[in-house]
Amino acid sequence: MSGFSLQQAKRIVIKIGSALLVDEAGHVRQGWLNALADDIAVLKRMGKDVLVVSSGSIAVGRRHLGLAGQSLKLEEKQASAATGQIRLAHAYQQALGHYEITVAQILVTLADTEERRRHLNARNTMLQLLSLGAVPVINENDTVATEEIRYGDNDRLAARVATMVSADALILLSDIDGLYAADPRKNPDAEHFPEVTQITEEIEAMAGDAPEGISTGGMVTKLAAAKIAVSGGCHMAIALGTEKHPVQHLLDGGRCTWFRPGDRPMTARKKWIAGTLKTVGEVVVDAGAAKALMAGKSLLPAGIRKVAGRFDRGDAIQVTDMDGRKVAVGLAAYGAEEAERVIGRKTSEIKDILGYEGRMEMIHADDLALQDAVE
Ligand SMILES: Nc1ncnc2c1ncn2[C@@H]1O[C@H](COP(=O)(O)OP(=O)(O)O)[C@@H](O)[C@H]1O
Numbered sequence: 319m320s321g322f323s324l325q326q327a328k329r330i331v332i333k334i335g336s337a338l339l340v341d342e343a344g345h346v347r348q349g350w351l352n353a354l355a356d357d358i359a360v361l362k363r364m365g366k367d368v369l370v371v372s373s374g375s376i377a378v379g380r381r382h383l384g385l386a387g388q389s390l391k392l393e394e395k396q397a398s399a400a401t402g403q404i405r406l407a408h409a410y411q412q413a414l415g416h417y418e419i420t421v422a423q424i425l426v427t428l429a430d431t432e433e434r435r436r437h438l439n440a441r442n443t444m445l446q447l448l449s450l451g452a453v454p455v456i457n458e459n460d461t462v463a464t465e466e467i468r469y470g471d472n473d474r475l476a477a478r479v480a481t482m483v484s485a486d487a488l489i490l491l492s493d494i495d496g497l498y499a500a501d502p503r504k505n506p507d508a509e510h511f512p513e514v515t516q517i518t519e520e521i522e523a524m525a526g527d528a529p530e531g532i533s534t535g536g537m538v539t540k541l542a543a544a545k546i547a548v549s550g551g552c553h554m555a556i557a558l559g560t561e562k563h564p565v566q567h568l569l570d571g572g573r574c575t576w577f578r579p580g581d582r583p584m585t586a587r588k589k590w591i592a593g594t595l596k597t598v599g600e601v602v603v604d605a606g607a608a609k610a611l612m613a614g615k616s617l618l619p620a621g622i623r624k625v626a627g628r629f630d631r632g633d634a635i636q637v638t639d640m641d642g643r644k645v646a647v648g649l650a651a652y653g654a655e656e657a658e659r660v661i662g663r664k665t666s667e668i669k670d671i672l673g674y675e676g677r678m679e680m681i682h683a684d685d686l687a688l689q690d691a692v693e
Pocket residue numbers: 334335336337338473491492493494496497498499500501502503524525526527528529533534535536537
């Protein structure tokens with residue numbers, strides 16, 4: 319299959335649906351979760367970074383508020399999420415704590431993933447946690463999200479998280495082992511697809527809704543997630559999670575559907591940066607810096623001669639050389655005012671100038687798209 323296997327992935331996001339994690343009565347399936355923790359511990363021992371996007375707060379919380387077995391209004395969902403989330407977090411810490419793996423909870427809203435500055439903030443926190451060896455457990459902040467501003471399904475949220483942290487693989491664990499030509503609950507003979515290389519209209523037409531119950535989204539949101547993931551250069555699998563050790567099963571080459579990005583991961587991300595974001599400022603760099611960028615390095619403040627425009631941290635800016643040639647587009651790690659103060663200065667001087675431990679780079683290599691790569 320496309321030369322890609324989970325074994326190769328360095329950074330993996332695992333999404334867990336409510337139906338897997340929470341039983342009909344609204345209890346966390348701790349035995350199942352403990353087995354998933356075995357899998358996560360295996361991945362960590364292999365040197366991989368792991369992030370979990372977990373649903374389940376509403377399914378767990380509702381029974382504590384006497385809201386089991388009825389359809390919920392938005393404010394009841396918000397209340398249930400607040401009640402359930404604390405229990406979910408505890409269940410994860412208990413499961414992963416067995417392996418002395420530290421769990422860190424992150425609750426995000428749609429705006430936290432879509433607005434550039436907030437996106438960058440959330441991303442930095444996730445990357446920081448990974449660098450410290452923790453496993454971030456992420457969910458939508460349902461308590462403050464309203465219908466208009468919420469994802470509602472964690473499939474797309476997980477895909478955004480995966481692209482945010484430049485993950486190589488996203489695994490959507492579900493109650494089904496992949497995409498079929500039609501919903502197998504209604505059409506048991508439907509064909510299973512081990513691999514999808516292009517999400518065509520024909521493929522999209524195959525997706526049905528979730529069955530009645532505690533899940534949301536069904537195959538429709540999983541395909542929407544696949545589009546986000548592959549366009550960000552991330553491989554995505556829909557895999558069966560109902561048996562214990564589902565990730566180990568995938569590591570062993572188990573059955574699932576893999577969605578494959580058409581491009582090399584970095585190229586796709588860079589295309590996203592260059593193609594989607596409007597630049598709101600500019601930095602002019604010296605010849606040494608321009609050469610370093612061409613070689614795939616980050617842009618350090620030392621190589622910047624001039625800053626133009628009004629931009630904030632996280633905004634897209636143009637990088638131009640001394641002859642006015644466009645070199646690259648990238649996401650600024652400093653706003654224009656701070657950038658003015660640190661340009662031309664050595665990395666070791668940044669802390670004294672700004673009064674805090676700033677970033678080493680003005681634009682990190684991961685956030686930089688060279689002009690020739692996008693034209
Ligand atoms: N073409 C399809 N292929 C596979 N499953 C489908 C398809 N169309 C609809 N489904 C339904 O989607 C369900 C999985 O979605 P969902 O219940 O929302 O999962 P989760 O809770 O894991 O997010 C499957 O159980 C299946 O009934």
